[in-house]
Structure formats: structure tokens, C-alpha cells
Amino acid sequence: MPTNNERREFIKKTALGTVGLSFAMSARSYGSILGANDRVNFAVVGANSRGRAHISAISKVNNASLGYLCDVDSRVFDSAGAHIEKAMGKKAKTEKDFRKLLENKDVDAITIATPEHWHAPMGIMGANAGKHVYIEKPCSHNPNETGMLVASQKKNKIVMQMGNQQRSGSASKEAISDIRNGIIGKAYACKAWYANARKSIGVGKPAPVPEWLDWELWQGPAPRKEYKDNVVHYNWHWFKHWGTGELHNNGTHEIDISRWALGVDYPTKVSSSGGRYAFQDDWEYYDTQMVNYEFEGGKMITWEGRSCNGFEVYNRGRGVTIHGTEGTILLDRNSYQLFDMSGKLVKEVKEGAESATTNTMGEGILDVYHFNNFADAIREGKTLNAPIADASISTQLCHFGNISQETGRTLNIDPAKGQILNDKEALKNWSREYQKGWAPVV
Incomplete structure (x- = not known):
């Protein structure tokens, strides 16, 4: 059976x-x-x-x-x-x-x-x-x-x-192919991270809407709020009304790669700890956050986010290590490195060209690969590298991390359906209110 x-x-x-x-x-x-x-x-x-x-x-x-x-x-x-x-x-x-x-x-x-x-x-x-x-x-x-x-x-x-x-990177694809072929034995754990040295966003003051900004359209589906001078254009990431924090802003990438490497979808347990430690300002999410995901089959993912301390891990501001019974892979946007059980580098593959890692644009060759894949799928029916049915799972994992942090406890998840189990307080974070006339309809 x-x-x-x-x-x-x-x-x-x-x-x-x-x-x-x-x-x-x-x-x-x-x-x-x-x-x-x-x-x-x-x-x-x-x-x-x-x-x-x-x-x-x-x-x-x-x-x-x-x-x-x-x-x-x-x-x-x-x-x-x-x-x-x-x-x-x-x-x-x-x-x-x-x-x-x-x-x-x-x-x-x-x-x-x-x-x-x-x-x-x-x-x-x-x-x-x-x-x-x-x-x-x-x-x-x-x-x-x-x-x-x-x-x-x-x-x-x-x-x-x-x-x-x-997902469209050639070095990343080779790493995943090697994992599937057993190059590190059984892959069972991933450590993902993001580190940056973001500054304080201060305390916003009510201000006239700039003449160049349509504040009504900018808010769109979100319930209306007064314009303040520290929201547009980038700091909205740190406000719960409009953004989703660093876990989504950057953690989505490496959590997605970790899922891909381990061959997992929804977890069974999610726990998060952290807070806003670096500054006292309007930033509502967490500048320091550690999220743990446990999966069936004895597998786990840990993500560490440090928005306001740029100390790098393995000389990288972001990346993931994939640990197996016979070795470890260090993978980021620009390279794939394979290490044996003694820590000796035994294989290295560089990406075709470099991509930015911790700036606000993130531009690079991976975008070119990904957009070409998207266009090929439209014109020729080629397989997408990140179809929304699969990519959305990585987004949900990030939501689980933030909900665990918000409620202050471990979430139990149905791994088949991706639903939070037996937690009415956590489920209050499942949706949001919309501005009248703007609620999405399928």
C-alpha cells in the first residue's frame, strides 16, 4: 500500500x-x-x-x-x-x-x-x-x-x-537536480537568511498629499487612512495595513528555494519569535525574526531575518544552506556550492550573470530568465517555472510565520490543505477588511 x-x-x-x-x-x-x-x-x-x-x-x-x-x-x-x-x-x-x-x-x-x-x-x-x-x-x-x-x-x-x-536560475536548477539525484543523500533541513542594515523610518506626521501622488488610487483596496510623510514609496512594507514585513518582502525567496530543495509543501507546525528591536519608530513588523517550519517526513526549514543588522552569513546577505545525510549545499542567487561531510568544497557552479541581492530593486539575470519563461508560456505553452498554484504555497508559509509571531504561539497546520487548525484567534488574521467597492471577486 x-x-x-x-x-x-x-x-x-x-x-x-x-x-x-x-x-x-x-x-x-x-x-x-x-x-x-x-x-x-x-x-x-x-x-x-x-x-x-x-x-x-x-x-x-x-x-x-x-x-x-x-x-x-x-x-x-x-x-x-x-x-x-x-x-x-x-x-x-x-x-x-x-x-x-x-x-x-x-x-x-x-x-x-x-x-x-x-x-x-x-x-x-x-x-x-x-x-x-x-x-x-x-x-x-x-x-x-x-x-x-x-x-x-x-x-x-x-x-x-x-x-x-x-526558480529560473540555471545554477539553482542544477542544484535541485543534483539533490533529487542524491548528491547530499537525504536532504532534511534548510537554513535560510536575510540580513540588511535598514535605518529607522521615524515617526510619520500628517501632511498634505503631494501633487504628484494619487493617494486615493495608491490606497485602492485598503481602507482609507490619512496621508503621512513616511509611508510612500518604500516604507509601506513595514505597516500592517499595506505591507507584510521582511518575511514576505525578502524571506519569500529563500523559503521558496528551501521548499523546492526539500520537496515539501505545507508544514505541520510553524513557530516564530522576534520583534522590533533596533529602533523605536512607526515600523510595525519585526526587524528581527526567526521562523521554524516542521514538515512530515522529518524535514524542517528555518528562516532568520535581520532587517537592521547587515552582518552576513557565509559572506552573503541572503541565501540558504541545504543539509543532507551526505553533504551540504550553499545556494544563493549567484552560485551553487557543494560541500562534503568534512566541509570541503567539492563543486561550484556560477550563475550565468549576477543578480542584486539586498538592494530595493533586485535586478539581474534571474529576472531575464523568469520573464522569458513567462513569455514562452504565453506564446508556446511552455511549463512555467513558478506557476501560481505552487508559488502561492511559499507565500502562505510566510503568512503562517507572521501569524505565529502575531499570536505568540506555535501554529498547527493541516499539511494536506494548508489550513490553520483549532485556533480561532490565529484565523482572525486570515483575511482583511476592504474599502467599500474594492473587495476582490473571482
Whole structure:
């Protein structure tokens, strides 16, 4: 008789195969309209920080164009527009209101690089409009949105990829292939980390909304709050109303790689400890956080986040070590190193080119690989490296970590369904309130 793990693995493979088939069928249908060799016309939504990385990557995508740039900050149209013109050889049209892009038949795919409270609602709206969606991590602001986003992809049969771009790295793929072939024996534990030296965000003061900012559209689905001078553009990450903290902002990447390496999905237990230790200011999340995940089959992942102390681990601001019964792998965005049981380096593989690791843009070759994979899936039905059905699991793990920290206790999780068990207080964090008229609908 097959074991529970064997049955689960069969179900997982079958489910992913079905997802891949739906992607392929959608792409083939799409190709029959456009023609297999026609360009994919992108619209980038959010042109600060990661949006600039999207623009650079799209300029290097085979047979693609960037027709539209969307942002609620009118200042970016000149700077980002010039960047697009230089990279793509032509100007992009500009639009402030994302919803108008969805009415435009010239737009084939949208890329979402907005604040996180917009990610899932915008992705769902895009899918409902028949647009293919590239959505930055984390794919949602809360666990309920994650499920809705996955359902929207399935319902509308569009291509949807999350921006966990290391999944497309050649060195990372080789490392995972080697693990599957037993190069470190049984892989059973991962240690992931992120370290940076962020400064205090201070205490915000109410201020007039800048003339260049549409504060109403910036808030979108989030209940309305007074504008303060320390939120826009980057510090929203640290406010629970709009962001999801460092665990999602950067931890999603290495937790995703750890899941991939160990071949696991949902855990059985999640515990978190930490706090806001470095400064006393408006930062609501945690500048120091340790999250532990336990999985069936005797496997575990630990993530350590230090937002305000940049002391590196193995001379790296971020990365993951994958420990097995016969060796250890050190893996980051730019290289794969294999060590034997005595700690001797026995193999090293460099990525094709470098990617940034701890700045706010994160630009690099991995973006180019990931966007090309996304475009190939749209045009040719090729398999996505990070389909939302799988990538969303890594987002949920980060939600579990923050909920454990919020409640101050270990969460018990149903590993088959990814649901929190027997904890009414924890489940209060499963969803959120929305501004009237803005709640996402699949």
C-alpha cells in the first residue's frame, strides 16, 4: 500500500500536471489568436523599485514589447519612460488608473510591482479581464487572498507566474537536480537568511498629499487612512495595513528555494519569535525574526531575518544552506556550492550573470530568465517555472510565520490543505477588511 507521503506526491504531481496542461491549452488558444510568433505586449504597473527591474527584464525578452506604463506617481513617467525608450527603442503609453489598462485589447500581459496590498486584488482583476499576469512576491496581503488568486487563474485559464525569480536560475536548477539525484543523500533541513542594515523610518506626521501622488488610487483596496510623510514609496512594507514585513518582502525567496530543495509543501507546525528591536519608530513588523517550519517526513526549514543588522552569513546577505545525510549545499542567487561531510568544497557552479541581492530593486539575470519563461508560456505553452498554484504555497508559509509571531504561539497546520487548525484567534488574521467597492471577486 502506498504511504500518505506517496499518495500526496502523486496528487501533487497530478495537480501540477493539470495546471501545466491548462496553461498550455490557454497559451495555445491565445497563440491561435495572435499567431505563435507574435509579440507579447506588456504593461508594467508600478514603476518604482522592482518595476524598474521589470522594465529592464522585458527589454531582454524575446519577441516582446512594453506598450504601457502605469503608476499613481506622475513623476515616474518621465524617468521610467526614458528608460523604456532607451531599452525598447520606442516610447510607452502612460496610464494612472490600472483599471483602464484592463479595457485595452492591446495589452496581453500585466506585471505587478505595486505595494503588497494591491498584489492579489490587481492580479485577480487582471485575470478576470483575460490578461496574463506576472505578480511580484508575495502574491497576497493575507492568506484568503492567496486562495482567491489561485482560483482566478484556474477559472480564467490565463498564465500567472510569481516573481520568485531564482526558480529560473540555471545554477539553482542544477542544484535541485543534483539533490533529487542524491548528491547530499537525504536532504532534511534548510537554513535560510536575510540580513540588511535598514535605518529607522521615524515617526510619520500628517501632511498634505503631494501633487504628484494619487493617494486615493495608491490606497485602492485598503481602507482609507490619512496621508503621512513616511509611508510612500518604500516604507509601506513595514505597516500592517499595506505591507507584510521582511518575511514576505525578502524571506519569500529563500523559503521558496528551501521548499523546492526539500520537496515539501505545507508544514505541520510553524513557530516564530522576534520583534522590533533596533529602533523605536512607526515600523510595525519585526526587524528581527526567526521562523521554524516542521514538515512530515522529518524535514524542517528555518528562516532568520535581520532587517537592521547587515552582518552576513557565509559572506552573503541572503541565501540558504541545504543539509543532507551526505553533504551540504550553499545556494544563493549567484552560485551553487557543494560541500562534503568534512566541509570541503567539492563543486561550484556560477550563475550565468549576477543578480542584486539586498538592494530595493533586485535586478539581474534571474529576472531575464523568469520573464522569458513567462513569455514562452504565453506564446508556446511552455511549463512555467513558478506557476501560481505552487508559488502561492511559499507565500502562505510566510503568512503562517507572521501569524505565529502575531499570536505568540506555535501554529498547527493541516499539511494536506494548508489550513490553520483549532485556533480561532490565529484565523482572525486570515483575511482583511476592504474599502467599500474594492473587495476582490473571482
